[in-house]
Amino acid sequence: MLCYQRSLLGRGVLKSRIRVGASGRATLRCNAAPVSKEATARADHVALSELLDVAVLAAEKGAAVVRESLDRPRSISFKGTTDLVTETDKASEEAVLAVLRRHFPRHALLGEEGGVSGDTNSTYLWCVDPLDGTTNFAHSYPAFAVSVGVVRGGTPVAGCVVEFTGGPHAWATRTFAAHKGRPTTCNGKPVRVSEVSEVRRSLMVTGFGYEHDEAWSANMELFREYTDVCQGVRRLGAAAVDLCHLSMGLVDAYWEYRLKPWDMAAGVIIAQEAGATVTTMDGRPFSVFERSMLATNSRLHQQMLEGTGPKTRDLLERGVDLSPWLVPPGYDSTQQP
Template identity: 30%
Template sequence: MASPRPPASGRAISTQPASSTRAARPAAPSSRSSVTTPLTRPCLESPGPSPSSRPRRRRGTSKRCSPGVAASPASPLRIWPPKPDRDPHVTDEARPQHRLPRSRSALLAELEATARELAAAAGAEITAALGRSINVDYKTEGKSEEAAPTDPVSEVDRAVEEMIRERLAERLPDHAILGEEQDDHPLPDAEYLWAIDPVDGTTNFVNRFPLFAASVGVLHEGVPVAGAIWCSASRGLGPGVYHAHHGGPLNFEGEPVEAVENQGVRRSLSAAPGGAPGGSASWDNRVTGSAAIECAYVAAGVFTTAQFWGVRAWDLAAGLVLTEAAGREALIREGNAWRPFERFVPPTRVREDRTPTLRDWSRPILIGTPEGLTQLRERIRRPGIIQRAARRLRGR
């Protein structure tokens, strides 16, 4: 009988009897018909049966993960996705307890649950701050002495983002974070990245106009895969969290959102920033002051479409997951054409002497129903309308 192969790690094989080193194993299956272990079972740390009894490996399968090898109950499970610096000699008990589920669907559901929890916690902090005086600064001064400054940031924005960062660092320390209020630049090749807008609609918030949100989105290699948006007002009037993950349904506070349309309505609503194009014979435009609110409302069926001309990745990361879950579409402007949105990609260059990151991303985006987007694209296609809209938005 052929001698067993050495382990992949190069460690020496003990010459003692098997009974003295480990418990006896069940006999290897003698034919393919007796194999019941699915192909998705994790690899084993211990070597499999001898080459003479091992089934032939199919093309494309791992050499160490033969589909004919049954998993031992004592075998440690692999983390999905595997960490590149994982030490096989460290026991599972010694590793941090932030292991991800094995299957992709379970992983995305777990990310959605975490995003929902963080968005709800952010909403609680924001709501608690409404009853007290808060400090407000501005990122951009006015263009003249008479002009008021723009782009406010409050102490609540900073506190909420810091709270979310601390919780993510504790639970998922190997995930990158991109937040609006901290000027950091995560590596462009980060596998998992959390895009956070702690208070979206800060101008509304500091003026006590009750329409603002907290947005928590998750990107996998730039693709939005899970997200949650706490809204100060929902389709049902009360505050709450819209949440979803890729391939799953749109939910509000843990319950699926069902589209309910009023009979006889012949004119709908769409969202557009002040000065943006898009007036239509089929709908009226509304300005909310919050991109996250608009994404959530498009997903929930309140708005037919929404258009964004100067937003960032943290404004849309969670909202694009919600709109996809609700069966809506997203288009991104590339050159002179609108194409289906797929992922966030850093720009090719920036003004500073550094590597571009997702903090530098800013592209025109349209979201909505397929019928609504067809009408909106026709309206935007009119000569000069994009240039006029861009000039007006830059001057705000």
């Protein structure tokens, strides 16, 4: 399937496509017209507080669109056999991107539904999941959110997640926000990861993608192994929600393969600024373009790596591709935050 968007931002004209093949593998394609280095430089010095303010504003705009669609008939289509997309996803993304373009017309944008737009020469890349947990939303299951994060290189520096809670006839929201060096808040109040230090005392969460490949099978093995030694492993189906739950101590560890930048960008900085440690599942430094993620309350991180590390290294030894992916063409994912 092709998701296509064209954006006209001053001199920066960029066309992008996300192609999802029969195997479920996603790739990005885009073509950008040149933007002057001077214009890009002027856009690449923004205070973290300003980035966060705009992330919150954008996420709240998207959440307002989602809120209007609650408990109403939905127009649903399919990206794959079971991977849903609704008109609400698209409308929410349009609302979010409108805010980002108004405030930062020279920044790069990466949306789950629309792909890449803006100036990929920018230091900043906004990663937008307009409705994380679409399947949950389609069934009115209260585990979905609007997620807006901004990264420099592959490192999240600010983000906001508006989580929907409660369920039919009792809907409510929680707004999580953080930027680098600023403690995470939930509805304006500071939150912190748990102090659980033993796996046997922990509650964990994971996720399974739509592609039933070798990484999926390895994760099923991890699911079984951890279920035997901890107090439970949950699977909500919304990465941003999982990371926010980690940030406030509801769960103690979260791992998953093949997440995408928009799944992680906001949630990771929210978890980190609440005290979480985030790496790849084999312990390497985290980037939103990596294909594995392990996030814990820090106390459990080394213990978790003893399980996720060998599984991940075994996948690599068998030739499974876990290299960085979905980097917008022209974007420098190696730059330091």
